[in-house]
Amino acid sequence: MIRFENDYTEGAHKRILKRLIETNEEQTPGYGVDEYCEKAKAYIQRECDASNADIHFLVGGTQTNTTIIASILRPHQGAVAAITGHIAIHETGAIEATGHKVLTLPSDDGKIQAKQVKELYDAHWNDVTHEHMVQPGLVYISNPTENGTTYSKAELEALSEVCRECRLPLVLDGARLGYGLASIDSDLTLADIARLCDVFYIGGTKIGAMFGEAVVIINDALKKDFRYMIKQKGGLLAKGRLLGIQFETLFVDGLYYEISKHAVEMAMMIREAFVENGFSLRYDSTSNQQFPILTNDVILELGKKYSFSFWEKVDATHSSVRFCTSWATKKEHVEMLVEDIKATKREKNGNDRVI
Amino acid sequence: MIRFENDYTEGAHKRILKRLIETNEEQTPGYGVDEYCEKAKAYIQRECDASNADIHFLVGGTQTNTTIIASILRPHQGAVAAITGHIAIHETGAIEATGHKVLTLPSDDGKIQAKQVKELYDAHWNDVTHEHMVQPGLVYISNPTENGTTYSKAELEALSEVCRECRLPLVLDGARLGYGLASIDSDLTLADIARLCDVFYIGGTKIGAMFGEAVVIINDALKKDFRYMIKQKGGLLAKGRLLGIQFETLFVDGLYYEISKHAVEMAMMIREAFVENGFSLRYDSTSNQQFPILTNDVILELGKKYSFSFWEKVDATHSSVRFCTSWATKKEHVEMLVEDIKATKREKNGNDRVI
Amino acid sequence: MIRFENDYTEGAHKRILKRLIETNEEQTPGYGVDEYCEKAKAYIQRECDASNADIHFLVGGTQTNTTIIASILRPHQGAVAAITGHIAIHETGAIEATGHKVLTLPSDDGKIQAKQVKELYDAHWNDVTHEHMVQPGLVYISNPTENGTTYSKAELEALSEVCRECRLPLVLDGARLGYGLASIDSDLTLADIARLCDVFYIGGTKIGAMFGEAVVIINDALKKDFRYMIKQKGGLLAKGRLLGIQFETLFVDGLYYEISKHAVEMAMMIREAFVENGFSLRYDSTSNQQFPILTNDVILELGKKYSFSFWEKVDATHSSVRFCTSWATKKEHVEMLVEDIKATKREKNGNDRVI
Amino acid sequence: MIRFENDYTEGAHKRILKRLIETNEEQTPGYGVDEYCEKAKAYIQRECDASNADIHFLVGGTQTNTTIIASILRPHQGAVAAITGHIAIHETGAIEATGHKVLTLPSDDGKIQAKQVKELYDAHWNDVTHEHMVQPGLVYISNPTENGTTYSKAELEALSEVCRECRLPLVLDGARLGYGLASIDSDLTLADIARLCDVFYIGGTKIGAMFGEAVVIINDALKKDFRYMIKQKGGLLAKGRLLGIQFETLFVDGLYYEISKHAVEMAMMIREAFVENGFSLRYDSTSNQQFPILTNDVILELGKKYSFSFWEKVDATHSSVRFCTSWATKKEHVEMLVEDIKATKREKNGNDRVI
The missing domain is CATH 3.40.640.10 (Type I PLP-dependent aspartate aminotransferase-like (Major domain))
Structure with a gap:
């Protein structure tokens, strides 16, 4: 996980x-x-x-x-x-x-x-x-x-x-x-x-x-x-x-600034991956927390490999969730997640994921 | 007053x-x-x-x-x-x-x-x-x-x-x-x-x-x-x-019930006076507090003789107010108020008081 | 009582x-x-x-x-x-x-x-x-x-x-x-x-x-x-x-002062009665509360006719109690109490009441 | 220090x-x-x-x-x-x-x-x-x-x-x-x-x-x-x-017990040093805190090399102080302190330190 x-x-x-x-x-x-x-x-x-x-x-x-x-x-x-x-x-x-x-x-x-x-x-x-x-x-x-x-x-x-x-x-x-x-x-x-x-x-x-x-x-x-x-x-x-x-x-x-910057860069990679793959964002965040709105099945699928937080129910089939990065977030983990977000799209090819 | x-x-x-x-x-x-x-x-x-x-x-x-x-x-x-x-x-x-x-x-x-x-x-x-x-x-x-x-x-x-x-x-x-x-x-x-x-x-x-x-x-x-x-x-x-x-x-x-009944009867007289003279009520109250919506000029006019509470602004020209009765409310005061509510209508003859 | x-x-x-x-x-x-x-x-x-x-x-x-x-x-x-x-x-x-x-x-x-x-x-x-x-x-x-x-x-x-x-x-x-x-x-x-x-x-x-x-x-x-x-x-x-x-x-x-004075006068009558009859006082109070030290049997005896508060145990046979007067204390009640304090002494004639 | x-x-x-x-x-x-x-x-x-x-x-x-x-x-x-x-x-x-x-x-x-x-x-x-x-x-x-x-x-x-x-x-x-x-x-x-x-x-x-x-x-x-x-x-x-x-x-x-034992052994060395050199103890402690009663000049002298806490004034010339040991206390530090306690006695040779 x-x-x-x-x-x-x-x-x-x-x-x-x-x-x-x-x-x-x-x-x-x-x-x-x-x-x-x-x-x-x-x-x-x-x-x-x-x-x-x-x-x-x-x-x-x-x-x-x-x-x-x-x-x-x-x-x-x-x-x-x-x-x-x-x-x-x-x-x-x-x-x-x-x-x-x-x-x-x-x-x-x-x-x-x-x-x-x-x-x-x-x-x-x-x-x-x-x-x-x-x-x-x-x-x-x-x-x-x-x-x-x-x-x-x-x-x-x-x-x-x-x-x-x-x-x-x-x-x-x-x-x-x-x-x-x-x-x-x-x-x-x-x-x-x-x-x-x-x-x-x-x-x-x-x-x-x-x-x-x-x-x-x-x-x-x-x-x-x-x-x-x-x-x-x-x-x-x-x-x-x-x-x-x-x-x-x-x-x-300056360590504080340096590691903060890293976390935000990681977060922006995640943000972009969601946006580019057609997902909406619950809030327009450019800091280390990202709140994509996902379909329930995407949540289940990503949830097998990644832990993230449920945020709030949007409608019967969608909810927003929270992905956090931090000073400790490994770039390879983010890259893996980005790939999995993309894959999610390819596999499902469904408009139902997007609102 | x-x-x-x-x-x-x-x-x-x-x-x-x-x-x-x-x-x-x-x-x-x-x-x-x-x-x-x-x-x-x-x-x-x-x-x-x-x-x-x-x-x-x-x-x-x-x-x-x-x-x-x-x-x-x-x-x-x-x-x-x-x-x-x-x-x-x-x-x-x-x-x-x-x-x-x-x-x-x-x-x-x-x-x-x-x-x-x-x-x-x-x-x-x-x-x-x-x-x-x-x-x-x-x-x-x-x-x-x-x-x-x-x-x-x-x-x-x-x-x-x-x-x-x-x-x-x-x-x-x-x-x-x-x-x-x-x-x-x-x-x-x-x-x-x-x-x-x-x-x-x-x-x-x-x-x-x-x-x-x-x-x-x-x-x-x-x-x-x-x-x-x-x-x-x-x-x-x-x-x-x-x-x-x-x-x-x-x-x-049974004094408690008796005097409560009196207060509510007085309140209903006030309610009816407002309603019959075309005023709306902020809440549908059938107890001792009544919340008519009045124009600002009616508030000023009634306010010369009666004290009542401002409740909330409704729009630029109207606000709701609160009239309370109690065990001590005198019927002659209520009757006077009822007359003054009627008079307000006759004098002004204006739809602007009513929403 | x-x-x-x-x-x-x-x-x-x-x-x-x-x-x-x-x-x-x-x-x-x-x-x-x-x-x-x-x-x-x-x-x-x-x-x-x-x-x-x-x-x-x-x-x-x-x-x-x-x-x-x-x-x-x-x-x-x-x-x-x-x-x-x-x-x-x-x-x-x-x-x-x-x-x-x-x-x-x-x-x-x-x-x-x-x-x-x-x-x-x-x-x-x-x-x-x-x-x-x-x-x-x-x-x-x-x-x-x-x-x-x-x-x-x-x-x-x-x-x-x-x-x-x-x-x-x-x-x-x-x-x-x-x-x-x-x-x-x-x-x-x-x-x-x-x-x-x-x-x-x-x-x-x-x-x-x-x-x-x-x-x-x-x-x-x-x-x-x-x-x-x-x-x-x-x-x-x-x-x-x-x-x-x-x-x-x-x-x-000046009602406040007048009735306060009355209460203190009544208290001083009680104080004097206790002192004159050989009782000690727990505190040297010259206001409306008096704290005589009484034997347990005097407490029981006075307690038949008067209510007063237990204050604290002094020894096995004595306790201090509190007598309060107030603006409302009746002089005839105090006089009766004074008599009863005296009587207590006469009847018992005992040094054991006094410390 | x-x-x-x-x-x-x-x-x-x-x-x-x-x-x-x-x-x-x-x-x-x-x-x-x-x-x-x-x-x-x-x-x-x-x-x-x-x-x-x-x-x-x-x-x-x-x-x-x-x-x-x-x-x-x-x-x-x-x-x-x-x-x-x-x-x-x-x-x-x-x-x-x-x-x-x-x-x-x-x-x-x-x-x-x-x-x-x-x-x-x-x-x-x-x-x-x-x-x-x-x-x-x-x-x-x-x-x-x-x-x-x-x-x-x-x-x-x-x-x-x-x-x-x-x-x-x-x-x-x-x-x-x-x-x-x-x-x-x-x-x-x-x-x-x-x-x-x-x-x-x-x-x-x-x-x-x-x-x-x-x-x-x-x-x-x-x-x-x-x-x-x-x-x-x-x-x-x-x-x-x-x-x-x-x-x-x-x-x-069992690390918890082991390091606790060490601290108490160190404390007992300090306790014994004080007692053997004629100092009284404020409390009879056999755990990691020791409370010797010292003269003010001994306090000043030991205070040049060791930090310890003032506890309470005993009289004009004596106070109790607190020495704590812990899991981290070094035996060589305690041995040094023990020597210094002894030295204090030798140097001063004074009964005034003891009560």
Whole structure:
């Protein structure tokens, strides 16, 4: 079985593994106050062009989102997010478990627009009964989104402007941030993101690290006591240097960008194979997740050799599925898949596969 | 200003006030373990035909919903509700503040149907990633709904059946329960509700009492330690006998039904006045809340003499508004309003008011 | 049975009841934005010599403490309180239910001293692992305390000074505030309390009102969005004017002080009777709660005619109990009790009752 | 600097690192449903003599304690723990953040006894106002404790019996479990712990693993939906197989016991060195943590070469400190320390170091 079901099927990039081995017997203080964490922070500040940013390392995405959001909101406030947002659907109510509602905005492609945020904000404050409703307290976006789409610089600037106007911190979930930045559609850099967001995180788990997410806090007002929050939410890793070593390796000389680029190239090969062979795509993704719409029999056939995720039923005979690539995706596996996609067409020669 | 803006503009029904005066100097134990509470419980058990029901008295609706729901759910579970449900919109995230997501179902009229619950339940359990999502843990409905509509016995039976099949406790918010039961459309009794729901409450605040809601717990599995929950959520009134006295008075000889009937009759006069004079209704309500769609100038004109609530904008020139009646509504005020609705038509003689 | 078991055994003071009756049929807007609430707020601001104070009315004490504390703290902070504090023991974990630890300080008489707060604060910040511990976020005291003792002006000034130095808001639970102010030992006024605390509340439930607590927020930084918090925590009474009417009556012309004084006089009669007849007191209380230490047989004997609360076992043959007086305590009842205390001595003539 | 400050100063045991390297490029499904996790579970079930136990792997201790405790308790219940317990002090209120009070029992050595649990339980249920207090909902212990002491089989059996009698699940924090089992004072096995506890966890982070804790749920009633809880609390590692691989390696052939034994032998060398040279011990620990009481000047002197933790001030000139050993502690470092302890004595020749 060749796995495209997600972007965390392997361990760690070999250079990261090498560094973990080299440093294994060293003794360092715990909880992330070691020199590796310090170095990793400096590299990330440099990449973000944000020397005053506070950087913290956590283990996983749900933990990171929860810690950030719980740290920012007062009890009567909620997090504004796309209805497709990870915090809105796939974190088992972790945000609600800290007492906060996720205020959802409609979205088909995973993105939300500045106009929507402004309308929701105005609707709240113009309602005479607003004290009976959850107050919008921050805006959460993912880039790339859970659907593989990415924000353009113009879109992010517009969002950022509205958020600052409404005094709503803008929080960006970057679990797959590298793959978003590597998208051919993206005109954003880490420095842009640092300029436009109040808090964001740089995902390591899905991009070369064994595990780990780097939180970047830009807004000074949100920096206070964040380590207490990490500890309370269970994210303060005893051997914190493991996170520092990994992020140092990812950012010392551009490894993060390099392996992100590889994953996206692999994804585009898959995308093209589906499109050229007459399949539609559920979302117009140019990052590492691809969502072709397949007939049920194609799903069964490809499923014998490849693992991928069911996404959603489209009609009685079609469903969309998700293929993920990653830093670890082997080109020969993608080439094999491309051939099999082609073969599927030749064998079936059926319009029924295409909508 | 004659107020139709809500159903809690006055104090208490005169018979309740009389009993509060008569008993004022008596000494009783605190926290609802007095004889008045005992008597009130017995009357409610009788009305519900549920001699084993546990009855508890709380002060207000948000508190009551929160206490019930927090008492039932485990941390990873959520409350299924109509998107229009009070807990979903108008309780400042009280449910989320106890750690639980409100899982919303679409609804235009405020009701949800058995089929929707089953589909949501199946969708959860059929999803291979269900552990990443909030598990449906109970079903919350309001009767009458926040839009004035009521469930038929058949609808409630179907909901109850699905809930039992899915092992989801069915919780009914009865903040306006009397007005629902008094609706000419309703074929439900308190005993039906007790038979079909696991927990519900009988609203007093909006129906004759100065304040107070009576929780009825039918399902034995949900009875344990409920008083701890009331105390923790701030609902254990020191002078609990005040609640007992009020509910005793409401249920000793049918006062609750009688005053509910009055309110609904007043509401139907208002409804008819609007309909006969060519106004549409936003919802087909036959309980104490009426939602006519008015032109902006009619809103301004009626607003000079009567207070009522803005509901929602319909188009550039029309909005729906809410008129509430209650146990305290004076017939002469309604007659005056009816005349003014008619006059509005005569003066304007305009089709523009009607859609 | 003559009840001294608590200070909420009766309904409301007759002048309050009279005002509730007089205003019963008036129509007012809901949720505390009516003219009665406005007037009550103005009277309280006047008494507090704090024209900029925000005043809010809630129903009960647990709700009030929870709403205040949850409104102030960030998630990693806790409320510092005496180990005997109401929030530490008798609110079923209401504070913890909002996510916050109660950080307890030892106390035998119910009070905490400035020095203790400073030591706890220093201990936290001097600990290198302080991020692994709950950060002190506010200081909670009760006046009078749960043991009937009261803070002197000097003690409260010292606490206030330390709190301001440590940037810890000082919150005062005034569920029995009137009885504390009326204590012969007290040199505090409402204006002193307003000057020295950041937030406090003036208890009505136990002092003449049918129910109700008036929150006074002095510190501007703590005023924001408090009504959202009240709603979320279930404390926003629909018929808010009921609270306004009651507090207006209590404060329009000094009723609150007058009835508090009565209660304390009654308590002092009881205190003296016990002391003069050779009984010890568990706490040196000069407010409305008295805690004599009685032999088990005296407890049984007095218990035939009077209800009072068991407090704690002292040794095999003695326990302390609590007698409460209130605004409603009848002098003839106290005189009868005083006689019975004397009689107890005469009949038994036993040293065994006394320690 | 030679570090004895904690037991997580190095990376992972070389055999674990080797397995992580060997498996690095394999593709597995995410979230702990891979074959490595399955194998690790089977080994742990075998060691626990509990083939029906549910096993789950999480990343760190605070997360694990919080997930277990939040999963078990209803909202009005608390966790009974020693006042020295990790959840009571050093998790930044993580338990309270899920809504639950930690009900502390006095303890000087870190242990609690069956009698204390019974007394607390009885005190709660015998109090007539128990509904106003947090209900004990489970008992939490650590073995070894935070002070290095261990429970004997007789003590644990007594605790277990009381807990079952009181229907309080017994939860054991085994962050350092291996070091407890390896203590010369311990007559417990993993199978004993599985027999006597309802839920416990086997710490990996401090005992050879890079990170990871293995939760063992024995009580069937507590197994339901635990994975939802892990996800919500942020503990469901994407690359779950990393945990499976580590625990498989630790338990396939006794590595866990072997390296635990080494650590304890190293600790006993340190203990003996202190004792033989006239130092007192703050706790009588025979596990991997040692708490000598040193004079301030000895602390300064040893601190030049070794890192260790300040524990608590004993008097003006003495403090207790903590030396930890671990699976990774080098014998030559311990021998050097032993020499330096001796030298300290020779140089100073002072009785002032000893109390």
